[in-house]
Amino acid sequence: MAIFHPGYVTREMIDSEIEAAIKKLGPEVVRVRYNIGVDWKDDPCINFRIVITDAASHKEVLGGVSSRVRRILSDELSPIEKWSLRPYYSFRNQSEQAQRDHLDLEWV
Numbered sequence: 001m002a003i004f005h006p007g008y009v010t011r012e013m014i015d016s017e018i019e020a021a022i023k024k025l026g027p028e029v030v031r032v033r034y035n036i037g038v039d040w041k042d043d044p045c046i047n048f049r050i051v052i053t054d055a056a057s058h059k060e061v062l063g064g065v066s067s068r069v070r071r072i073l074s075d076e077l078s079p080i081e082k083w084s085l086r087p088y089y090s091f092r093n094q095s096e097q098a099q100r101d102h103l104d105l106e107w108v
Contacts, residue, residue: 009082009083011036014036014083017076017077018032018034018077020076021072021073021076021077024072024076025069025072025073026068027053028052028053028055028056028065028069029050029051029052029053029056029069030051030052030053030094030097031050031051032048032049032050032051033048033049034046034047034048034049035047036085039086039088043086044083044084044085044086045085045086045087045088046079046083046085046086046087046088047088047090048073048087048088048089048090049090049092050069050089050090050091050092051091051092051093051094051097052065052066052069052091052092052093052094053093053094054093054094054095056093057091057093057096062091066089066091069089069091070087070089073087073089074087
């Protein structure tokens with residue numbers, strides 16, 4: 001079982017908090033996957049891979065949807081403060097993901 005800084009935080013504790021936050025994201029979000037690793041500067045990070053509906057990816061609403069999702073995850077989880085993990089967010093719509101399911105297994 002991996003332990004994360006600060007204090008004694010287990011992967012299961014992080015998973016539980018993330019699952020609760022995901023439930024608050026709304027119907028535009030189809031699926032959220034994440035992994036814990038290091039970023040380009042070798043700093044600890046959490047990478048969120050978020051699949052949204054095709055309708056939510058239209059340019060008229062995409063900015064609002066993506067901002068709201070990032071804000072909810074940041075506010076609910078506080079990953080930097082709680083776990084010293086810098087959050088990164090990647091978005092795809094359902095159609096784009098359907099074309100890549102066989103290529104990018106970490107998104108599935």
